[in-house]
Amino acid sequence: GKMATWLFIWTSGIMFALRFFAGPIVEKINPVGLLLISAILGCIGLYGLGTTEGMAIIIAGTIYGVGKTFYWPTMLGVVGERYPKGGALTMGTIGGIGMLSAGLLGGPGIGYFQDKYASESLSQKSAQLYEDTRAGAPKDFLGLGAVSGLDGQKVGEAVKKQKDLEIKKAKGEQITDADQLTEAEQQIIQANLDGGRKALVTTALVPFAMAIGYLFLVLYFRAKGGYQVEVLHGAKPEGEHYTGGMEGPGEG
Numbered sequence: 247g248k249m250a251t252w253l254f255i256w257t258s259g260i261m262f263a264l265r266f267f268a269g270p271i272v273e274k275i276n277p278v279g280l281l282l283i284s285a286i287l288g289c290i291g292l293y294g295l296g297t298t299e300g301m302a303i304i305i306a307g308t309i310y311g312v313g314k315t316f317y318w319p320t321m322l323g324v325v326g327e328r329y330p331k332g333g334a335l336t337m338g339t340i341g342g343i344g345m346l347s348a349g350l351l352g353g354p355g356i357g358y359f360q361d362k363y364a365s366e367s368l369s370q371k372s373a374q375l376y377e378d379t380r381a382g383a384p385k386d387f388l389g390l391g392a393v394s395g396l397d398g399q400k401v402g403e404a405v406k407k408q409k410d411l412e413i414k415k416a417k418g419e420q421i422t423d424a425d426q427l428t429e430a431e432q433q434i435i436q437a438n439l440d441g442g443r444k445a446l447v448t449t450a451l452v453p454f455a456m457a458i459g460y461l462f463l464v465l466y467f468r469a470k471g472g473y474q475v476e477v478l479h480g481a482k483p484e485g486e487h488y489t490g491g492m493e494g495p496g497e498g
Contacts, residue, residue: 361395364441
């Protein structure tokens with residue numbers, strides 16, 4: 247809907263603006279610590295997007311956008327500094343893994359959980375309505391079990407009817423009984439919304455797990471006397487900026 251579109255524009259704007267000021271921020275913070283902070287913010291933001299409504303969604307989107315801003319370029323910067331001998335091949339490999347993760351695991355994974363939670367939500371309200379609304383071919387993801395989500399066409403028709411009703415109300419046009427949403431249509435829309443929100447909460451587990459990993463890395467480097475840049479020759483670089491406005495997987 248409109249909210250989702252404006253939220254996307256807002257978070258993209260935050261990332262675009264912050265990357266202009268990223269250099270001084272990155273210089274003052276240990277890059278592995280920055281990855282830890284980014285992962286924590288990403289986790290909080292995704293959880294908030296899945297559990298809040300109204301203006302709180304904008305706040306959650308802001309937190310997610312700030313976390314995402316520094317994550318990808320900082321990770322590439324750390325890889326480049328820790329493994330300079332790898333050069334373009336190492337950076338390309340990390341970039342490729344990121345794209346594969348986003349494309350092959352991220353998209354289908356979120357879709358699977360959205361189908362799973364939407365179908366559970368609707369079947370709990372009405373087993374018969376779920377049978378009438380569910381999609382034909384069940385999906386599986388990483389052996390987690392086959393799930394039949396909701397029929398996209400039926401969900402789309404219900405959502406369109408809801409939008410048309412809102413437009414008529416906004417224009418002050420006469421509302422007929424045919425314009426009103428049936429109880430079944432309301433339940434379908436709500437189940438689809440529930441599925442999307444719960445899928446975001448589940449997705450928040452990914453940055454949560456990464457935050458734990460980065461916490462161990464922070465402790466590891468601290469035990470070794472602090473994070474140090476690996477240098478092949480010459481003096482250690484000063485004032486290097488990690489963020490060059492490079493897009494991460496799924497940002498394009």
